[in-house]
Amino acid sequence: MRLLGAIVRGFWVVAVVAIPSLLLPSASQASLEFSLIVGAIIAVFTIFEYGTESPGFVDFRFAPPYNRFRVFTLATQVIITTLIVRSVELDLSGSDILEWSQRAAEKLDFPYSPVTWAIDIILEDARFSDTAAVLLVYSASMSFVIGFGLTLLFSILLWLFPWPLDRANFNLWLNLPMLHIKDGVDIVKRLRRDAVFNIVLGAALIYGLPYIPTYGFDWLTTGIFENSQAIVWATTLWIFIPGGLLARSLAMLKIASIIRRAQRG
Secondary structure: OHHHHHHHHHHHHHHHHHHHHHHOOOOOHHHHHHHHHHHHHHHHHHHHHHHOOOOOOOOOOOOOOHHHHHHHHHHHHHHHHHHHHHHHHOOOOOOHHHHHHHHHHHHOOOOOOHHHHHHHHHHOOOOOOHHHHHHHHHHHHHHHHHHHHHHHHHHHHHHHOOOOOOHHHOOHHHHOOOOOOOOOOOHHHHHHHHHHHHHHHHHHHHHHHHHOOOOOOHHHHHHHHOOHHHHHHHHHHHHHHHHHHHHHHHHHHHHHHHHHHHHHO
16 A cells, blocks of 8 residues: 555656646657656655655655645646746736736835845846746746745644644654754754754745856856746746745744653643
C-alpha cells in the first residue's frame, strides 16, 4: 500500500511538471519531452522517498497533510500562471484571469513590494518584448497572491486544527530528518531558532532570488524570460521556495509548542 501511494505521488509530480508544456501554444515537442524527463526524475525521487519507511530528505513526511498542502500550492501556482501565459499568447485580452492578474499587479504596486522589487530588477537594463514584460508582471503578481495566500491559509489551518494528527506516535527524527540535535541541546530552543532562521531566509530569498538571472548574466536574462515556460517556472519557484520555508518554520514552531506543553505537563 505504501508503494502504491508513492507511485500515485510520482505520477502526480509528472503531471504537474508537464502542465506548461501541454497547455501553452508556444510549447514545442522538444520542450514537452524535456518536461517529461525532468518530471520522471523527480517522480523517481518521490517514489523512492515515499516508498520506504526510513526518513530521507522530505520534512514531515509522516505528518500529513503538510506535504499535500505544499504540493497543492505548487500545482495551483503552475496552473494559474500557465493559464495567464496561455491567455496572453492567444490574445484573450478580455478573459477573467487576465483581469484578475491586472488587479493583483495594481494592488501590489507599492514601494518595497516584493513583486515591484522583482520586476524592476529583472526588467532593468534588459531588452524585453512588450509581451514578455506583461507576462512577467501578471505571472509574478498572481503567483505571489496564490503562493503566499495558500501558504498562510494552510499554516493557519495547521495551527488551529490538531496537527500532527497522530501526536502520540509523532517522531521528530522521522519528520525532520535534516535536523540534527546533539545530546544536551534543548529541543524546543533549537526548533524555535531554526524556525526564525527559516523565516529570515525566506524573506531574504523573496528579494534576493530575482538577482540570480540578472547579476552577471545579462545575456541569459533576456533569453530566459522570452520563453513562456521559463516565466511560468521562474515566477512559481520565486514564491514557492520562500513560501515553503515559511510553512516549515510555522510547523516547527507548533511542534516546539507541543513539546514545551508536554514537558510542563
